[in-house]
Amino acid sequence: MFTMEIFLILMVGIFGLLIGSFLNVVAIRTLTGESVAFPSSHCMACHTALKPYELVPILSYVLLRGKCRSCKIQISPVYPIGELVTSMLFMLFAWKLGFQLELIPGLIFISIMVIIVQTDIKKRIIPDRVLLYGLIVIVLFRLFIFHPLPLWNYTLASLIVGVLLYTLAAVSKGGIGGGDIKLFALIALFMGMKATLLTLFAASLIGFLFGMLGRLQQERKHITAIPFGPYIALVGTFAYLWGEPLFDWYWGLFT
Numbered sequence: 636m637f638t639m640e641i642f643l644i645l646m647v648g649i650f651g652l653l654i655g656s657f658l659n660v661v662a663i664r665t666l667t668g669e670s671v672a673f674p675s676s677h678c679m680a681c682h683t684a685l686k687p688y689e690l691v692p693i694l695s696y697v698l699l700r701g702k703c704r705s706c707k708i709q710i711s712p713v714y715p716i717g718e719l720v721t722s723m724l725f726m727l728f729a730w731k732l733g734f735q736l737e738l739i740p741g742l743i744f745i746s747i748m749v750i751i752v753q754t755d756i757k758k759r760i761i762p763d764r765v766l767l768y769g770l771i772v773i774v775l776f777r778l779f780i781f782h783p784l785p786l787w788n789y790t791l792a793s794l795i796v797g798v799l800l801y802t803l804a805a806v807s808k809g810g811i812g813g814g815d816i817k818l819f820a821l822i823a824l825f826m827g828m829k830a831t832l833l834t835l836f837a838a839s840l841i842g843f844l845f846g847m848l849g850r851l852q853q854e855r856k857h858i859t860a861i862p863f864g865p866y867i868a869l870v871g872t873f874a875y876l877w878g879e880p881l882f883d884w885y886w887g888l889f890t
């Protein structure tokens with residue numbers, strides 16, 4: 636049955652396509668050092684400015700058959716994929732959280748993750764500016780607008796991950812990057828204790844497995860740095876939406 640809720644979720648999905656399109660631009664321009672606002676969207680190869688009808692998420696890509704109108708160069712499928720993934724995650728959050736205040740930091744969190752995943756996969760960079768803006772917005776939102784958990788819960792979560800990861804970074808001498816630490820601070824302030832600890836636990840497990848894989852690769856002389864950001868983003872999103880029963884079950888094993 637087509638209810639009002641389904642209609643609203645679809646609207647959030649369309650909003651997600653537009654935001655996804657913007658996030659693609661932010662991710663690329665953060666890496667190239669261009670301003671986010673100027674110049675207007677253009678082909679990366681021939682620099683022809685894009686017409687409004689070429690800026691419609693997904694549709695433009697399909698209609699142009701993935702090629703630039705002027706120079707016919709192949710446009711990266713990362714664009715429509717980024718738009719689609721953002722839209723689907725927006726709808727998932729709207730469906731899971733419902734239409735309440737918590738949906739706002741939820742969509743902000745997703746937006747930051749979409750940028751980070753792109754920049755970390757492409758260039759092994761988690762842009763500082765994006766994380767800092769994100770941190771400021773989330774802190775202000777938690778302080779002045781809405782916090783489903785008590786404020787001490789978020790504060791304690793960020794203190795614990797901060798101390799733990801700084802210590803680990805010092806001990807491992809660069810095994811953990813500053814970007815990863817700030818990303819965890821953002822997760823802590825957005826999600827609170829339970830989801831943060833779950834993310835930390837799952838991410839270290841993945842990090843451990845990849846560390847071993849990395850060692851095997853090194854023996855074959857293919858030394859590759861692992862982009863850790865996407866795994867943290869993925870695990871964090873999962874922990875936020877579905878983590879609480881899992882955490883309670885795990886905690887129950889020890890108490």
Ligand SMILES: [Zn+2]
Pocket residue numbers: 678679680681682683703704705706707708
């Ligand atoms: Zn072109």
